[in-house]
Amino acid sequence: MIETVRTVAIVGFILVGLFFTLVSAAGVIRLPDVYSRAHTASQADTLGAGFALAGVALALGFTTTSFKTVLLLFFIFITNPTAAHAIARAADEEGIKPWTTDDDRTDADLYEEAMTDE
């Protein structure tokens, strides 16, 4: 009985993790500019990896290895926002203007614009 509940929980965690990873991938394709893509590329992914790791920890049970997955999660939580920030900051230094609702420029236009400004 307990084993069944655990298996269901593990599968549930992995599925939720997969869902958020999928959303993250969809966001990278659908969102309009580099800033909004940086949001989803690293953040939705954090939760995707988080749920997947929670599933792994549960599958391993109460062993030292599952502590290591918690540590992994901790490192993802520190490094992922750092990467997102680095991308956004680099874009800002290139002079790329963020996309807003009232324009219909594409990524290529935004980059082009930043290059001709200089």
Place this chain on the structure above:
Amino acid sequence: MSDNRVLVPLSASSTNRQTIEYVVRTALEGGPATLRLVYVHPPEIQADDQTARGQAVDDLLKRASVWAEEDSKQFEATLTVETAQLGMDKYLFSPSDIAETIARDAIETDTDRVVFDPRYDPGIGAPLLRPLEYELTRFDGFTVEEAPSGRQTRRTPFLARTSLPQIGAIFVISFAFYQILAADPTYWFEIVTGVVSAAIVAIGLSQVTFTRNPTWQTPARLVRHTIYIPYLLKEIIKSNILVAAVILHPKLPIEPRMTRVRPAVWGSLPMTALANSITLTPGTLTVRIDGRTLTVHTLVPAAREGLFAGDLERAIRFVFYGRDAAKITSPEDRGEAELIDSTDEPSSWEGDDGGADK
């Protein structure tokens, strides 16, 4: 202006004497000169050690002026010495902040040359002379150089002062980490190898890890962190669902805007924690930190409202300063949050707090 002006940023350094001598000699060869000695205040001055530090800064500047006057006697041209202290009213966070403060002072006083001591340390954690010189080259109107030191200095980048409590703290952390990685923490072999590796790590890395001693507040902060982490997790999951719904919505109802907030958070560690938490929460992304001002890209209105309501900011204040500090009003009520169109735009609370305008 007939005389040439030289600006020298000073810090407590063993080569100050040689630097002053070099500057006075090179400046007076070309006629009368004005020497401006400045001290740039590092961040994180606690209220209680302000007077002691102020005294030390006064002494440093006074000593340097006396040296300069002594050295100028062997030249015919006259030397005027003036001193100044910068950055007392600001929070200088990175080499670029310090470079901007120095550059602004240099431009205001019509300075031609900025000369650094080879061991200049602005006190922001580690000696950062190279990045500082690089940042200063972005400004026009003066030249930047490094004074040659009399004796061959051994360059020791990234090494700050260390102390026993710092070494002890690193030892405890690395020992605990080793035991987590070890298969069986009760086995004597793991304990012995753990002690040896933790000792090597503590001694080897103590100079690059912490810049301040742990205080009695540190354990309290750690305890408050354990309350903060579940709170942050809840926030992350909540806004993740929100953003996921927006991304999967067929019409993609996003309204991205760049915003700027000035959170009531001081110090590099609380600021880093806040910026990291903001980025970790989907819908908000920290693009830039200038002093206390955060430039944040927001994806949806709901995330923007959350940012302006300052919930995370309040939680960070709770972690680092205790429950009383959590009561400060939201950035929106303080008038320290705004929407911007371009990151070059000056902020409405600008005053003298850095920024691209001038």
